[in-house]
Amino acid sequence: MLHSFGYKDPESFRGKRVLVIGCAISALEIASDLAMLGASRVVSTYRCQRYVMQKLVAGVPSDVLAFTRFAALNAEVTPRELLGEKTQNYILRVFGNPEQFGAFRPAGNFLTVGRALTQHFLPLVAEGRIAVKPWIRQVQGWNVRFSDETWEEFDAIILGTGFELSIPFLSPTISDLLDLDALHADLYKFTFHPDLAGLAFLGLWEQTGPYFPPLETTSSLDHLCLERNPATSHPESDECCNCRHTGTREENRNCRRCIAWRFCSRSKRALNPI
DSSP states (O other): OEEGGGOOOGGGGTTOEEEEEOSSHHHHHHHHHHHHTTOSEEEEEOSSOOEEEOSEETTEEHHHHHSOHHHHHHHHHSOHHHHHHHHHHHHHHHHOOHHHHTSOOOSSOHHHHOEEEOSSHHHHHHTTSSEEEOOEEEEETTEEEETTSOEEEOSEEEEOOOOOOOOTTSOHHHHHHTTOOSSOOBOBTTTBOTTOTTOOOOSOSOOSSOSHHHHHHHHHHHHHHHTSOGGGOOTTOSBOSSOSOBOOHHHHTTOHHHHHHHHHHHTTTOOOBO
16 A cells, blocks of 8 residues: 555556545546556546546647636636636536546536546546546455445555645744645745745645746746845835836836736735645
């Protein structure tokens, strides 16, 4: 039995009966990996069926199709419930209902159950190379009883059940200031803390879509914000941060440095726990 973090070598599971627990990306990817690389039987079980998106649609990355500039602008003005309904309809129209492949019907609407991104899982379920079982009721050694009252014996069990937030290299003083625990840290926009000048965090959010574009944007903002002295910023002033011109807020709106300055200045006044 191991956590998905410890899954490194699919060859060690060749010819074995493997139970993979979970319906997020890592669990579905591991189940697909095992089914294609020689496990004798792969069973996937989870409490809640999510909507499933494939990584490619007709050879085009699904991120390119779904995460467009129009979609981003539309999300700013569309009510959350309506946006969730439209996203759900898009996923069902483009990628299909998991139930059609032999998995389960999604256990609620998109905003409730979320989505998983995996290319091969649903086709492998449809081909019978991955069996989907309802949630676990009992485990006795390597024998597992499912909620449909069926029993099955396995050689290995992999837990794709999520991760805890861990930043062990932070000093106790900083960890206490962030109120850091396994689920959250007190950070504005997942990046800054107003009492930690010169320190920024990167990537501490759950991302829908490609990670690298927002990581690159955030790192640019971090650099622009941290190259100044946060203690000397005045967000109510019309003067730009580290710029050689002075103008009104309207005139400075398109200045990249001023955008970063306003972003970082606000971090002194608000916290957004993750």
